[in-house]
Amino acid sequence: MNYVPGTASLIDDIDKKHLVLLRDGRTLIGFLRSIDQFANLVFHQTVERIHVGKKFGDIPRGIFIVRGENVVLLGEIDVEKPCDAVLQQVSIEEILEEQRLQQQTKQETEKVKLQVLKDRGLSIPKADNLDEY
Amino acid sequence: MCDSEQQQEVSEPQWPENGEQWRDEEDQTMDCGLLEVMAEEDEDINVYNQETFGTDMDTDVTTDKPSSSVQLPPTPPPSDVQPLPPHRTPPPPRQRLQHQCGFVPGQRGRGYRGGQGRGQMFEDPAVIRMVEGRPSLKSLDSAIVDCGFAMHRNAFIHNNNDHSYRKSRRVSGSILQDSAIVCVIGHRGRDQQLNCSLDSTFPIAFGTRRAEPRGPCSRRVFGRRGASQVNILATPGAFAPGSPFLRQPMTSRLPFNQTWGFTFPPNRSCPSTPQPLTPKMMQLRFGTNSPRPSPFYSPSSNPVQPFSRCPGPVTQLHPQHKRLLGQKQRMFQRKSEGWDPYCNLMTAKEKEWIIRLQMIQLQSENPYHEDYYYQEYYRRIEAKMAEEELGIKSKREPPKLTTPYITKTDAYAPVVHIEGSLGQVAVSTCYSPRRAISAVHAVQAHCPFEEQKDNKQQRLEVLNKIEMLFMVLLEVEESERMKTTVLPETEERRLMEKTERKVEQIYSELQSHSGDFLPFLLISKGKRLLARLLPFLKHESAGKILHVVICNLPTLMNKDSEETLPVLYPPLRNVIGGLTFSQLIAILKDLTSSESLSTLECLTQACQNKFGLSLLYALLSHGEKLLSSGVPLEPSIGDFEMWTEIIFQVAGQLSQCSLVEPLLLPSNLLTLFCRYLDKRTVHQLKNNMESATGFLALPS
Numbered sequence: 001m002n003y004v005p006g007t008a009s010l011i012d013d014i015d016k017k018h019l020v021l022l023r024d025g026r027t028l029i030g031f032l033r034s035i036d037q038f039a040n041l042v043f044h045q046t047v048e049r050i051h052v053g054k055k056f057g058d059i060p061r062g063i064f065i066v067r068g069e070n071v072v073l074l075g076e077i078d079v080e081k082p083c084d085a086v087l088q089q090v091s092i093e094e095i096l097e098e099q100r101l102q103q104q105t106k107q108e109t110e111k112v113k114l115q116v117l118k119d120r121g122l123s124i125p126k127a128d129n130l131d132e133y
Numbered sequence: 134m135c136d137s138e139q140q141q142e143v144s145e146p147q148w149p150e151n152g153e154q155w156r157d158e159e160d161q162t163m164d165c166g167l168l169e170v171m172a173e174e175d176e177d178i179n180v181y182n183q184e185t186f187g188t189d190m191d192t193d194v195t196t197d198k199p200s201s202s203v204q205l206p207p208t209p210p211p212s213d214v215q216p217l218p219p220h221r222t223p224p225p226p227r228q229r230l231q232h233q234c235g236f237v238p239g240q241r242g243r244g245y246r247g248g249q250g251r252g253q254m255f256e257d258p259a260v261i262r263m264v265e266g267r268p269s270l271k272s273l274d275s276a277i278v279d280c281g282f283a284m285h286r287n288a289f290i291h292n293n294n295d296h297s298y299r300k301s302r303r304v305s306g307s308i309l310q311d312s313a314i315v316c317v318i319g320h321r322g323r324d325q326q327l328n329c330s331l332d333s334t335f336p337i338a339f340g341t342r343r344a345e346p347r348g349p350c351s352r353r354v355f356g357r358r359g360a361s362q363v364n365i366l367a368t369p370g371a372f373a374p375g376s377p378f379l380r381q382p383m384t385s386r387l388p389f390n391q392t393w394g395f396t397f398p399p400n401r402s403c404p405s406t407p408q409p410l411t412p413k414m415m416q417l418r419f420g421t422n423s424p425r426p427s428p429f430y431s432p433s434s435n436p437v438q439p440f441s442r443c444p445g446p447v448t449q450l451h452p453q454h455k456r457l458l459g460q461k462q463r464m465f466q467r468k469s470e471g472w473d474p475y476c477n478l479m480t481a482k483e484k485e486w487i488i489r490l491q492m493i494q495l496q497s498e499n500p501y502h503e504d505y506y507y508q509e510y511y512r513r514i515e516a517k518m519a520e521e522e523l524g525i526k527s528k529r530e531p532p533k534l535t536t537p538y539i540t541k542t543d544a545y546a547p548v549v550h551i552e553g554s555l556g557q558v559a560v561s562t563c564y565s566p567r568r569a570i571s572a573v574h575a576v577q578a579h580c581p582f583e584e585q586k587d588n589k590q591q592r593l594e595v596l597n598k599i600e601m602l603f604m605v606l607l608e609v610e611e612s613e614r615m616k617t618t619v620l621p622e623t624e625e626r627r628l629m630e631k632t633e634r635k636v637e638q639i640y641s642e643l644q645s646h647s648g649d650f651l652p653f654l655l656i657s658k659g660k661r662l663l664a665r666l667l668p669f670l671k672h673e674s675a676g677k678i679l680h681v682v683i684c685n686l687p688t689l690m691n692k693d694s695e696e697t698l699p700v701l702y703p704p705l706r707n708v709i710g711g712l713t714f715s716q717l718i719a720i721l722k723d724l725t726s727s728e729s730l731s732t733l734e735c736l737t738q739a740c741q742n743k744f745g746l747s748l749l750y751a752l753l754s755h756g757e758k759l760l761s762s763g764v765p766l767e768p769s770i771g772d773f774e775m776w777t778e779i780i781f782q783v784a785g786q787l788s789q790c791s792l793v794e795p796l797l798l799p800s801n802l803l804t805l806f807c808r809y810l811d812k813r814t815v816h817q818l819k820n821n822m823e824s825a826t827g828f829l830a831l832p833s
Contacts, residue, residue, distance in 0.1 A: 009491060011484050015476045034479040037490045044475055059277050092277070 010035045010074075017077040018043070023070045027051070029077065030064060039068035050095045052102050055088050057095025451511040453518075502611070595652045599659050602639045606665055609635045613669075636669045649681050654689060657697035667704035675708045676716065683723045683748070687735065690742040698744035702796050706751045714759050714766040718775050721752055725779060736786040740793070747796040753783065754799030761801070780809045788817045792825035 010032070018032045020041065030046030043064040050057050090098075117123060497503040612632045620628065643650050643663070653659030667675050682689065682705065689698060712720065724739070725732045739745030756776060759766060766772075784806055802822075806815050 009488070011488060014479050014484070015473055031473075031475065033475065034483070035487065037487055037494075042478075044478075061276055 010039060010041075013074075013076060017079055018074055019049075019077050020066065020074045021072045022066065023072055028061070028064060028066070029058075030061075032074075036068075039071060041066040041068070041071065041074070050099055051087075052095060052098035054086060055090045055095060055098060057090050057092050059092050451508065453511045453515045457514075591652075595656060595659070598642060599653060599656060599662055602642055603658070603662055605635050605639050606662060609639075609669060610665070632669075636666070639666055640670060640674055649685075650678060651681065651685055651688075654682065654685070655692055657693075657695045660697045661700055664700045664704050667701075667708065672708075672711055675704075676712070679705055679708045679720065680723065683720055686724065686745055686748070687738055690738060690745055693742075693744070696743075698742075699747070699796055702744060702747055702751075705748065706797075709748075709751050709755050712755065714756070715769045715772055717752060717756055717759070718768075718772045721756075721779050722775060724749070724752070725782065732782060733786065736783060737790050740786060740790050743793050743796060746793055749783065750795050750797070750799050750802060753780075753805060754801055757799075757801045757805035761804075777809060780805070784810055784814060784818060788814060788821055792821055794825050798822070 013032050014035065016032060018030065020028050020030075020043070022028065027049045028043060028046050029049055030043035032041060033044045034042035041064075043066065046061045046064040047058045048061050050059070114124075495504070501508050609632050612628050615628065616625070639662075643653055643666075650659075650663065653663065663678060667678065670678070682701065709717075709720075725735050736749075739749050803815065803819060806818055810818070
């Protein structure tokens with residue numbers, strides 16, 4: 001029950017299982033236990049889920065406190081709904097390994113791209129990490 | 134059962150007599166049920182230990198090998214405090230701690246019942262033995278709680294208490310292996326009564342344990358004191374990383390009375406009932422500056438309910454909204470929730486606090502303006518309901534929305550600029566969680582006396598100014614719109630005054646820079662700003678702007694890349710319509726005699742440009758209107774001559790060069806030309822103009 005319609009309020013989301021995507025790209029799943037006016041979140045029984053391709057791995061993290069400004073999106077998870085059959089869960093070690101490989105290939109392609117551009121006299125400046133207003 | 138447990142502990146020869154002391158204390162208040170649970174957990178821990186450390190416990194490991202886990206020793210006899218070797222990390226506090234509380238990790242013995250022998254003792258009596266564990270993910274990444282098995286979603290499902298109990302217990306046992314995890318939230322047994330009530334001197338605001346989570350999870354760690362989260366944090370260096378020591382109910386051994394006191398409300402059976410807070414606790418919890426919930430709020434089990442008391446004039450809900458809220462509240466209360474042992478960590482009071490805060494943020498003096506959609510939505514619902522009720526009951530007057538008389542808190546500067554610093558500090562508050570930092574202000578503050586500013590900086594300043602003035606302009610337009618609504622006399626006058634002042638402010642700001650409005654006119658948004666401002670200006674001021682436009686017409690036309698000049702046409706046309714003949718002549722003179730260009734060139738340029746041509750036509754048209762109207766013109770000397778001259782010049786230009794389509798072709802132009810020119814020229818003019826415009830001018 002949102003007391004202030006027309007606004008977003010997390011009050012109704014408390015004690016429910018959520019998935020939150022952070023600005024650094026991490027995906028956390030946990031029970032939202034507490035909030036504040038800045039939308040700082042306290043997650044309980046948090047699990048960090050890493051996705052690589054069709055595989056994913058869960059790393060249990062315990063209690064997480066997320067600063068509100070780092071949240072990209074947040075959504076409730078329906079615990080009754082069956083988990084999707086497409087994704088395959090693997091162990092933590094495996095998924096971390098996969099992630100590492102993925103990062104590696106990405107870096108390599110990036111390097112090649114940069115080199116190609118450099119050869120042509122072009123340069124793409126590094127994107128600033130801060131938000132643009 | 135309890136006795137047997139204790140017997141087992143006593144049988145361990147290594148644990149010194151302190152253990153017995155400790156056990157004596159425990160005897161008095163230890164719950165047998167608790168011990169049962171403890172025993173079960175012990176088994177888990179044993180299993181884990183075996184996995185981690187291997188079954189061969191008698192193998193001695195030398196100090197040369199890197200150890201990933203250091204086990205803490207039993208407390209030496211109180212009288213015997215051995216000096217620690219310098220390279221050993223266990224800091225003095227820990228030893229002091231152990232010393233103080235007569236601590237004996239007696240139960241840890243149980244944990245190692247699984248066959249861990251006593252290893253070689255080093256010179257440090259604090260170390261029993263060192264073991265090289267296999268490097269697990271946990272040791273590499275301290276944030277990983279448990280990687281023994283993936284936590285499937287089953288762990289999250291609290292279908293029945295036992296199931297969840299078991300699962301989370303397993304988890305918790307291994308959770309504690311993680312060095313990053315200090316403590317797991319404590320639970321108390323359902324039937325346990327907290328006997329201790331301690332003085333509330335504890336500085337850390339962890340009194341949030343009001344809502345008791347039920348059930349599982351290392352009860353042992355907390356004994357019956359609960360909230361050991363607090364206590365563990367208060368004992369720095371008490372834990373070695375990865376030490377199974379964590380599992381020990383160390384905290385329960387600590388003399389709370391002496392060192393850490395904290396208020397702990399007595400246990401209650403219903404978890405969802407928030408505990409009443411002592412005032413001191415309240416203070417601790419919310420901090421000094423946070424808005425406190427009003428003291429007359431009494432927490433109730435339903436987080437929704439207290440709010441129905443409608444916190445005063447602070448929050449204003451649409452009456453329809455209030456009604457709907459009430460309806461939904463009743464529905465909500467009937468719904469029963471599934472059991473969640475951790476539910477209601479956030480109490481009703483805290484929820485109220487946040488809701489209140491959010492509503493404060495939403496306060497506004499003109500809600501229809503600032504929250505249009507909300508107002509409109511409820512207005513429509515009301516209208517619909519009224520319509521429905523029309524058939525059922527006699528038509529009821531829908532409740533009027535009461536105008537909120539909220540005094541808005543003073544605006545404060547959310548951006549702080551510290552003298553001499555390069556940047557700015559954006560203060561993030563609940564009213565403005567994130568403010569953009571404008572680059573211009575920093576620059577301005579940085580070099581206030583520099584006259585030589587970059588073009589870029591100047592442009593930035595102008596842009597910034599336009600934005601600021603636009604805001605004011607929007608207010609002016611808003612108040613203009615409000616004029617249509619009937620207002621009491623005094624209010625209307627006040628409104629008018631306010632509007633006038635704003636208009637003057639904008640005008641003076643626009644002028645302030647270079648004395649004229651040129652920098653603003655060169656930017657397309659500036660043109661738009663001026664175009665919208667013109668209707669509000671007095672004739673004199675507007676005339677000035679027109680003058681500037683005319684004088685700089687070539688520049689403006691050249692630099693109008695976005696073609697926003699035409700936006701100025703309608704208001705300028707109105708201004709022209711108010712000119713006297715002399716003024717008109719003066720304007721025309723300015724138009725045709727620019728500094729750099731000759732008359733011909735001026736006119737040619739004007740003809741090539743839509744705006745210029747339209748302006749020219751407008752001027753001529755007005756002149757013609759004045760002349761033919763019969764109103765006494767009060768011309769100055771030489772006006773008529775000037776006029777005639779201009780007519781001829783213009784006519785010559787118009788007939789010769791190619792014309793663009795003007796924004797508006799006044800109907801009396803040809804009449805004007807007819808009067809002064811011969812038929813042939815007029816005919817030529819007509820053709821030219823027609824070809825440009827595509828429609829017929831009035832026949833001569």
